[in-house]
Structure formats: C-alpha cells, structure tokens
Amino acid sequence: MAQLDLGRVAVIGVGLIGGSVALALRGASASNDMVGVGREAENMRTALERGVVDRVAESAAEAVAGARLVVIATPMAQFESCFAEIRDSLAEDALVIDVGSTKREAVRAARAVLGARASRFVPSHPIAGAERSGAAAARADLFTGKRVVVTPLHENPPEAVQLCTRIWEACGARVSRMTPEAHDEVLGAVSHLPHVLAYALVHEFAKRENAGELFGLAGGGFRDFTRIASSHPEMWRDICVVNRDAIAAELERYVAKLGSLRTLIEAGDGAALETLFSEAKSARDRWLDAVVRDSGR
Amino acid sequence: MAQLDLGRVAVIGVGLIGGSVALALRGASASNDMVGVGREAENMRTALERGVVDRVAESAAEAVAGARLVVIATPMAQFESCFAEIRDSLAEDALVIDVGSTKREAVRAARAVLGARASRFVPSHPIAGAERSGAAAARADLFTGKRVVVTPLHENPPEAVQLCTRIWEACGARVSRMTPEAHDEVLGAVSHLPHVLAYALVHEFAKRENAGELFGLAGGGFRDFTRIASSHPEMWRDICVVNRDAIAAELERYVAKLGSLRTLIEAGDGAALETLFSEAKSARDRWLDAVVRDSGR
Numbered sequence: 001m002a003q004l005d006l007g008r009v010a011v012i013g014v015g016l017i018g019g020s021v022a023l024a025l026r027g028a029s030a031s032n033d034m035v036g037v038g039r040e041a042e043n044m045r046t047a048l049e050r051g052v053v054d055r056v057a058e059s060a061a062e063a064v065a066g067a068r069l070v071v072i073a074t075p076m077a078q079f080e081s082c083f084a085e086i087r088d089s090l091a092e093d094a095l096v097i098d099v100g101s102t103k104r105e106a107v108r109a110a111r112a113v114l115g116a117r118a119s120r121f122v123p124s125h126p127i128a129g130a131e132r133s134g135a136a137a138a139r140a141d142l143f144t145g146k147r148v149v150v151t152p153l154h155e156n157p158p159e160a161v162q163l164c165t166r167i168w169e170a171c172g173a174r175v176s177r178m179t180p181e182a183h184d185e186v187l188g189a190v191s192h193l194p195h196v197l198a199y200a201l202v203h204e205f206a207k208r209e210n211a212g213e214l215f216g217l218a219g220g221g222f223r224d225f226t227r228i229a230s231s232h233p234e235m236w237r238d239i240c241v242v243n244r245d246a247i248a249a250e251l252e253r254y255v256a257k258l259g260s261l262r263t264l265i266e267a268g269d270g271a272a273l274e275t276l277f278s279e280a281k282s283a284r285d286r287w288l289d290a291v292v293r294d295s296g297r
Numbered sequence: 298m299a300q301l302d303l304g305r306v307a308v309i310g311v312g313l314i315g316g317s318v319a320l321a322l323r324g325a326s327a328s329n330d331m332v333g334v335g336r337e338a339e340n341m342r343t344a345l346e347r348g349v350v351d352r353v354a355e356s357a358a359e360a361v362a363g364a365r366l367v368v369i370a371t372p373m374a375q376f377e378s379c380f381a382e383i384r385d386s387l388a389e390d391a392l393v394i395d396v397g398s399t400k401r402e403a404v405r406a407a408r409a410v411l412g413a414r415a416s417r418f419v420p421s422h423p424i425a426g427a428e429r430s431g432a433a434a435a436r437a438d439l440f441t442g443k444r445v446v447v448t449p450l451h452e453n454p455p456e457a458v459q460l461c462t463r464i465w466e467a468c469g470a471r472v473s474r475m476t477p478e479a480h481d482e483v484l485g486a487v488s489h490l491p492h493v494l495a496y497a498l499v500h501e502f503a504k505r506e507n508a509g510e511l512f513g514l515a516g517g518g519f520r521d522f523t524r525i526a527s528s529h530p531e532m533w534r535d536i537c538v539v540n541r542d543a544i545a546a547e548l549e550r551y552v553a554k555l556g557s558l559r560t561l562i563e564a565g566d567g568a569a570l571e572t573l574f575s576e577a578k579s580a581r582d583r584w585l586d587a588v589v590r591d592s593g594r
Contacts, residue, residue: 215487218487226491236574270538
C-alpha cells in the first residue's frame with residue numbers, strides 16, 4: 001500500500017489518546033506537521049517538549065486551518081462546541097475523526113452542528129486506554145494490535161471511510177466496522193458495565209464504617225478488579241449519561257444473573273457453582289489466548 | 298530477634314502457596330529439612346527438581362513425623378481428611394498452620410478431628426495469590442509485603458500463636474490478628490464477592506448469542522476486571538459453599554448499590570454520578586498509595 005501522507009494534522013485535545021494518535025502517525029511517517037490545541041497550558045507545553053505536536057494553536061479554529069486530518073480527542077461533552085468552533089475553518093477536503101467512547105452521541109453532535117459537512121466526519125473509537133492521562137502519558141504504540149471500531153455515517157463518501165481506516169491501520173490498529181447503535185450496545189456491555197460495577201464496589205466499601213479494615217485486607221484480586229474505578233470520573237459521567245439506556249439495560253441483566261448465582265450460593269450447590277465457574281474460566285482463557293494471538297500479528 | 302530455626306517442616310499440598318511457604322522459609326534459613334506430600338506425582342517431581350522440598354513423603358502421616366511445623370496447603374475440602382491422616386503422627390510440640398481462604402471452616406474441621414490437639418493448630422490466611430498454580434509457580438517472595446491474617450483459637454497457647462506470627466514474618470509478610478468470624482466476613486466482602494462478580498460477568502457474556510462480538514471488543518479494562526474469573530473453579534466452589542452466608546449477604550448489599558446507581562443513570566444525573574465516581578476513585582487511589590507505601594517497608 002502506498003505511504004500515507006496526510007500533510008497537516010490537527011489534534012484537538014492532546015491527552016493520552018489524542019497525543020498517542022499524533023505520535024503513532026509521526027512514527028508511521030504519515031505527517032510531520034502536527035498542530036495541537038488544548039485547554040491546559042501546562043499539558044500543551046509537555047506536548048511540545050515531548051515532540052507530540054510541532055506547534056500549539058491558540059484556538060481549535062486556528063488549529064484546523066489547512067489540516068487534511070482533524071482528530072477530535074476532547075472529552076465528549078465538548079464535542080458540540082468543538083464542532084461549532086471548527087466548522088467554518090475546515091478545509092474543503094478535510095477528514096474529521098473522533099476517538100469518543102460512545103458513537104451515537106458523536107454522530108448526533110456532528111449532524112446537529114456541521115449539517116451537510118457531517119459527511120466529512122467519520123466516527124471512530126480506539127479500544128485502548130490506561131489509567132494515566134495527559135500528553136505525558138501518550139505513546140506511539142498505544143494502538144498496536146488494538147481494536148478500533150469505525151462507525152460510518154450513510155452520508156460519508158467511501159473514500160473518507162477508507163482514509164479513516166488507513167489512518168488507524170497506520171497507527172497499528174485492527175479496524176472493525178459497526179453501526180453507531182451496535183457499537184454503543186456492545187461497548188455498554190463489555191466496557192461501560194464493568195466500569196460502573198467497579199466504581200460501585202469501591203464506593204460501597206468506602207462508605208462503610210469498617211472501610212479501613214476492608215481496604216486493609218484487600219489484595220491483588222481487588223486491585224485488578226477495581227483498576228478501572230481509578231478512571232477519569234468526568235469521562236465516565238459523560239459515557240453514563242449519553243449511553244444511559246444501554247447501560248441501564250445491561251445492569252438489569254447483570255443483577256438478574258447475580259440473583260441466580262445467589263440462589264446457588266445460598267443452596268450450597270457446589271456442583272452447579274463449579275460448573276459455572278469452570279465455564280467462565282474457560283471462556284475467559286480462550287478469549288485471552290485469542291487476544292494474545294491477534295496482537296502478535 | 299533470634300534466628301528462626303524450625304528443624305523439619307512438612308508441607309501438605311505443594312502448590313503455589315504451600316510451595317512458596319517452603320521457598321520463603323528456606324530463603325530465611327528457617328529450615329533445611331523440607332518434606333512435601335501431594336496428590337499429583339508430576340507436581341511433586343517439579344517440587345523436588347526446583348528444590349521446593351528436599352524429600353517427598355508417601356503419605357501425610359509420614360510427612361509430619363518428626364516435623365516441628367506442619368503447613369496444610371491442600372484445597373479446603375480436604376482439610377478434614379488431612380487432619381485425620383496426620384492426627385496420630387503429629388509430634389508433641391508440632392505447630393500446625395493452614396493457608397485456607399476461609400477460617401471458620403478450618404477451625405471447625407480442626408476441632409472436629411483433632412479434639413484437644415486442635416490447640417496446636419493456629420489458622421492463618423496469607424492474602425497473596427496468582428492465576429498460576431502448582432509447585433512450578435511457587436516463589437520465595439510471594440508473601441513479601443503481603444498481609445497474613447492469623448485467627449487464633451482460644452485454646453492456642455500464646456507461644457504457638459507467637460511462633461505462627463514469627464513464621465509468617467520470616468516469609469516477609471505483615472501479620473494481623475482477627476477472629477475467624479470477622480475474617481470470613483471481611484474477606485467475603487473484599488475477596489469472595491469480587492470473585493463471584495467477575496465469574497458472573499464472564500459467564501453472562503459467554504452465554505449470549507453474540508458472545509463472539511462481545512469478547513471481540515473487550516479491552517484492557519475487561520481483562521483486568523475479570524482476571525480473577527480465571528481462578529481455580531474448585532477452590533472458589535469450596536469458598537462459596539463454606540462462606541455462603543457472608544457472600545450472600547454481600548451480594549444483597551451490592552445489588553442494592555447497583556439499584557441506586559441505575560436510578561442515577563436512568564435519570565441522567567451526571568452531577569451525582571461524577572461525585573460517586575470521584576469518591577470511588579479517591580478511595581481507591583488512597584488505598585493504592587497505602588499499599589505501595591506498606592510493601593516498601
């Protein structure tokens with residue numbers, strides 16, 4: 001495949017994800033003209049010092065001027081104002097992508113603000129993250145072997161979707177396509193639900209009188225189970241609000257599952273419990289094997 | 298403190314935990330006469346080859362003959378038969394400890410089988426583990442900086458409890474004391490509940506028609522959240538059966554918590570969600586800081 005040459009790239013929100021896109025594209029020699037813009041001056045200084053971006057713009061409008069690719073990597077609650085800021089400065093042939101964790105809301109905001117120009121917006125969601133945030137945490141290999149879900153709009157020209165796919169592949173990712181609705185349902189289950197469950201467990205214990213004793217005896221299992229409860233509260237607030245229907249439905253199904261497990265536990269039904277635990281372990285071990293195999297490609 | 302010199306040590310069940318006790322005590326020069334016994338011949342060969350034990354006995358009775366310390370590290374369902382096997386071969390001054398994850402059941406089994414000699418049994422629970430199992434996974438530093446809960450019986454002589462404490466400290470652990478009842482309640486919350494929750498989540502997704510799609514988009518958050526669902530099904534069956542009351546009570550409280558969270562999500566109450574997520578994150582981050590500080594001692 002021909003070398004990807006994007007010319008100027010604008011990254012709006014140079015945090016862990018936005019900064020890693022910049023570093024990955026630079027690593028793939030897809031651009032050497034990387035303009036960043038962000039709310040926090042100190043973070044933008046870090047981005048410059050680390051060579052994540054070549055230049056810091058004063059505004060999103062200034063950043064996107066002349067850019068062939070615009071990466072929107074702000075918190076999702078800012079998408080609408082971000083689209084409004086860049087609307088009149090976007091180059092005719094610019095491709096706009098985002099990295100938001102829910103896709104229906106990104107589509108809604110783009111159509112509401114960009115109107116006909118929403119055809120230049122191809123929504124995408126890289127399934128990669130870490131507890132750390134900010135430009136200081138950005139890494140060129142964050143997306144290597146990771147999945148990115150692209151959820152095209154019907155008004156996207158095929159070449160825009162294709163370019164978006166090539167961009168993520170240049171970052172080392174494996175790209176799947178889904179509808180925004182299917183994306184939000186599946187991620188509501190495998191990502192948003194576990195985050196809510198982990199926050200709920202930590203909060204439940206933290207509010208008890210014997211919280212000190214409980215945390216004092218929590219071990220490695222608790223640490224890993226609750227790692228995602230150290231995620232960014234503002235980001236997860238936004239995800240829970242915009243994907244509320246899918247998350248509430250998943251919570252309902254999960255609570256029903258816990259009800260049937262509790263019945264087995266109260267009955268002391270060791271055989272049924274062992275079967276369930278074994279089936280879960282096998283499913284997880286098979287999944288992990290597949291993940292390891294895939295990322296080795 | 299004087300050097301700990303235990304003479305002969307018998308380890309019954311030379312898996313990850315039992316084998317790591319043997320390696321840790323050897324590393325602390327507390328014994329150079331380590332006898333092991335176990336069900337699986339290949340695992341016992343590994344234990345010999347790796348120098349985890351010096352000798353493999355044919356039976357638990359043979360292993361404990363002349364031992365100053367007996368470490369019971371079999372699955373908990375075998376405690377009763379294990380106590381019965383060793384009862385008549387225990388040296389007069391032997392100290393017996395276990396490493397089981399629930400303590401009321403260990404106490405019950407010891408008293409039922411050992412009678413008056415249960416005074417030589419000091420129950421303990423090292424809060425350390427890993428997905429891997431067997432003598433091949435044993436490590437001398439498994440307990441370094443980790444907590445061990447000792448739950449003495451009223452019939453234990455003080456010097457037996459003291460020796461048990463010194464043994465765990467020689468393994469690098471930090472020792473706390475609790476009643477068996479308090480131990481099982483606290484561990485029911487911070488350890489047993491998360492295991493049940495992780496098994497339930499994986500099983501729920503594995504049984505769905507779109508399981509492939511769900512697992513296909515599961516990322517690092519799901520991986521860590523469900524790590525403990527790759528734990529040993531037989532072990533967790535036993536824990537759920539013997540600690541059923543505490544686990545069922547914790548499940549009930551957790552489901553109530555999820556109910557209140559679902560109300561916030563359905564209402565789109567972003568402010569309340571952000572507060573809850575922030576409080577959980579702060580509690581977890583403080584806990585992790587304390588863990589890192591403690592294990593650095």
